[in-house]
Each structure stands twice: as C-alpha cells, then as structure tokens.
Amino acid sequence: MKTPQDYLASLRTMKRRVYMHGKQINDIVDNPIIRPSTNSVAMTYYLAQLDEYQDLATAKSHLNGNMINRFTHIQQNKEDLLKKVQLLRLMGQKTASCFQRCAGLDALNTLYSVTYDIDRVHNTNYHSNFVKFLNYVQEEDLVCDAAMTDPKGNRSLSPLQQVDPDLYLRIVEQNEEGIIVRGAKAHQTGAINSHEIIVVPTASLNSEAKAYAVAFAVPADTIGVSFIYGRQPSDLRRLVDNWDVGNRKFGGHEALVIFENVFVPWERVFMCGETDFTRVLVERFAGYHRASYGGCKTGVGDVLIGTAAKIAHHSGVDNSSHIQDKLVEMVHLNETLFSCGIASSTFGNRLNAGNYIVDTLLANVCKLNVTRFPFEISRLAQEICGGLLVTLPAAEDFKSPLTGEILYKYFQAANEEDTEEKIKAIRLLEYLTIGPGAACYLTESVHGAGSPQAQKIMIRRLANFPEKINICQYIYKDNNLPWEE
Numbered sequence: 001m002k003t004p005q006d007y008l009a010s011l012r013t014m015k016r017r018v019y020m021h022g023k024q025i026n027d028i029v030d031n032p033i034i035r036p037s038t039n040s041v042a043m044t045y046y047l048a049q050l051d052e053y054q055d056l057a058t059a060k061s062h063l064n065g066n067m068i069n070r071f072t073h074i075q076q077n078k079e080d081l082l083k084k085v086q087l088l089r090l091m092g093q094k095t096a097s098c099f100q101r102c103a104g105l106d107a108l109n110t111l112y113s114v115t116y117d118i119d120r121v122h123n124t125n126y127h128s129n130f131v132k133f134l135n136y137v138q139e140e141d142l143v144c145d146a147a148m149t150d151p152k153g154n155r156s157l158s159p160l161q162q163v164d165p166d167l168y169l170r171i172v173e174q175n176e177e178g179i180i181v182r183g184a185k186a187h188q189t190g191a192i193n194s195h196e197i198i199v200v201p202t203a204s205l206n207s208e209a210k211a212y213a214v215a216f217a218v219p220a221d222t223i224g225v226s227f228i229y230g231r232q233p234s235d236l237r238r239l240v241d242n243w244d245v246g247n248r249k250f251g252g253h254e255a256l257v258i259f260e261n262v263f264v265p266w267e268r269v270f271m272c273g274e275t276d277f278t279r280v281l282v283e284r285f286a287g288y289h290r291a292s293y294g295g296c297k298t299g300v301g302d303v304l305i306g307t308a309a310k311i312a313h314h315s316g317v318d319n320s321s322h323i324q325d326k327l328v329e330m331v332h333l334n335e336t337l338f339s340c341g342i343a344s345s346t347f348g349n350r351l352n353a354g355n356y357i358v359d360t361l362l363a364n365v366c367k368l369n370v371t372r373f374p375f376e377i378s379r380l381a382q383e384i385c386g387g388l389l390v391t392l393p394a395a396e397d398f399k400s401p402l403t404g405e406i407l408y409k410y411f412q413a414a415n416e417e418d419t420e421e422k423i424k425a426i427r428l429l430e431y432l433t434i435g436p437g438a439a440c441y442l443t444e445s446v447h448g449a450g451s452p453q454a455q456k457i458m459i460r461r462l463a464n465f466p467e468k469i470n471i472c473q474y475i476y477k478d479n480n481l482p483w484e485e
C-alpha cells in the first residue's frame, strides 16, 4: 500500500493537462488552491498506515488475499458495506471535506458485477478485462475518478437528439486495437487528484444509442484527456491568509474532464454498445454512491456540530437551553443520515458476480435526506453563531497594528484569552456553510450522486405501491382472522 508521500510522488510523475483560472497548471501537487483537495485524498493513504484504523481503512483483496486499501476493495459481504460507510464518516471527520476517493470505489464495485452480468448475456469478455484492471488498481493502490455525468446540453433531448453529438461522451471509431471516444464528463470529483479515469454512461439508453453505451478506464495523463478546474466560493482566500480560510489543510474539488479523440485499447473497455445494461449500471452505481453520502456527510456534520458547540462556548451561551436544544437537533439530523447509510448496508444483497450491493431503496432514502438535512444543520449552526459569521473583519485587520488591538477588545470571547480560538471556529463555520466547504457539504449534497428528483424516481420505482395497497385492503376487509376460523 502507498504512503501519503508515495501518493504525492506518484501524482508528480503524471504529466496531465490541467487548466485553472485561465492558465495551464503544470505543478498540480504544490498548487495552493488544489493542494487542500490532494491532502484530503492523501488522508485515505495515511489512515491505512495507522494500526488503530487497520480494520476500517484496509481490507483483504478477494483476488489474491493481499492487504489493500479499502478504497480499492470489492465488497464481499454486508460487513464490508458497513465498514465502508464507517470509514467514510471517519474520513469526513478527519478532513471536513470531500475526500474524493469513494466515487471511484463505487464505480469499481459497480463494474465488477455489471461486466460479469454483460458477459453472461452477450458472450463478451469485459469481466476479465475489468478484473485485470482491478488487480492493477489494488496492487498500485490507485485513486480512480468515476466519470459518469455528461454535460447533457438540452436536457429535454436524448443523446442522439442533441444538436452537438459530443454533449454525451461517445464512441467515434472502433478498430482492431480498441475504440476512440470523444466528449466530456462534468462535475468530476477529485479528477485532478486521480491516477485513473473510469468512464461509465450517465443514463439508461435505448438500443439506438449504442455509441453512448461505453465504459472504460484510462490513465489520467492519457493523450487527449484534459481537465478544467471548477471554481469554488472564496477559493482565492487560500492565497491570502491562513486564518480566513477556515479549513486550510483540506478541501475537495471538481473538474470538467474533456476527451478529445482518446484511444482506449480493448483490454481497458468494459462496455461497448450493450445499451441493455446501461440502466442496471446507473442504478447500481447510484445505490452505492447514495449510501456513501450517509457516511461522508455525517463525518463533516460531526465537525460542523463541534464547531457550533465551540462557538457557543466562546460566546458564553453553551449552557443556554435553546442552544442545547439546537445542538441536539443537529445531532439528531446527522445521526439520521448515518442510520440510513448503515441501514442500506445492513440490508445489502449478494449479486451474481459474488460481491454485495446496498439496499437500493434505503440508499435512495439516505441520499434524499442528505439533500435536505445538511441545510437544516447548517442553518442551526449559523443561528447559534450569530451575525459575526458574515461581519467579522479579515484576519489582516486582527493582525494590523492599526486595528488589531481594537478588534481584540470588541470581539473578545467570553474568556478573553480564547478570542483567537473563537475567530478560527467562526471561520471554519464560514468555510463549511458558505465557503469552499459548502460546495461539498451543501451543494454537492443536493446534486452529487444524482439530484433529488433522481432519488424520487427510484423511490417511486422501488416503493411497491401495489403491495402497500394490498396490506391496506387486508386491514379493512371484513375477513375472519385465521385463528377465528
């Protein structure tokens, strides 16, 4: 398994094409805007090195029995599903951000079963292609980006109806050596910190859209692949002063990943035209990833609750009954999210390929709650903090000989020597609920792993309304009870 240092060194050896703020970035590892997100991924390597986290952060590969990082593991039972959610909560607590490595893990688990199922029906050999790739990912301890979401253009139109056919990633050519693909994938979490890009279709496709039914993996520095870094709120604060950043060390990122006639050899292709399996692929990936949010977001929620409690303490109101009530409400909401992630894992099922998947209905309920509860938790935290969250002068003003003394006087904490602690906690709350952290904790909670409407469609499909109607009828029908006959 790689150490964090090995991971950073491995990124330095990859020469990928990255653009940010109008410029090409050559050194991604030491870039001050990107580095916090790289640190978050590095934490996945660090925890796997520590004795106390061996059980959660590592696993035994089912391919060869070697110990591997759990972020590359194919889940073999319900316990593996549970440990993943627990690991993600721990990671959220350690980074207070999106640590980016789980979407790739969820794509690995999805493709493991879907390639197996495609081969049974179509007599293809995608599963052996995939297992070879998986073995490489586990042995090299790699980070994979799960590239699913296409730009989609006019969303009322299908891929084939778009004015520009590249608005969904597609196969433009196919020959004896492999395929050539063109298109883009948007909102790619951690793409610039990844070694491999795993591409899968974004939606269930009809049989005419064969060119769009494509899954494959390419190294992130493959010719023709480029990245444009996504803007985050207050991202330039990282260039100015440490105090004002809130979470200086960690962060997340998203990027647009562009594929300009990229060649993929056949051994890296995991689906090529099998539109009949696009729906199950999308649903399994969504199930895994929607349950993941019951882990990562609760870990970040733990940090947020601790931050609100600390601010209350430094304001001298921690024993007030209404503050206590708000903090308890935040915990209740946060643990409800965790419960959904745990429940969907506990009710997991074995697939034909032998690996396990979460209960899809409960995973969708989990994610639908995630689209809502972090907002209420954030609202309560902001209420506890008060207006200083958006009116506190900058760190430079606190450090300035012109204004520092007066600011320390008027913004002093309940216990005067805690003033800096109070300011830092307020800045962390700003980071999490307004700044770059809000991109992960709030907006990504709405749209990551599919927007709320996608979960509602799945919940409707899986709810089994006829059965509910039957059990309703049983109650009101005037039949004798079995023990009364």
Ligand code: SF4
Binding pocket: 088, 097, 098, 099, 100, 101, 102, 103, 189, 289, 292, 293, 296, 297, 444, 448
């Ligand atoms: Fe992992 Fe959560 Fe980020 Fe998705 S949002 S990649 S589950 S940390």
Ligand code: FE
Binding pocket: 103, 189, 444, 448, 449
């Ligand atoms: Fe996400």
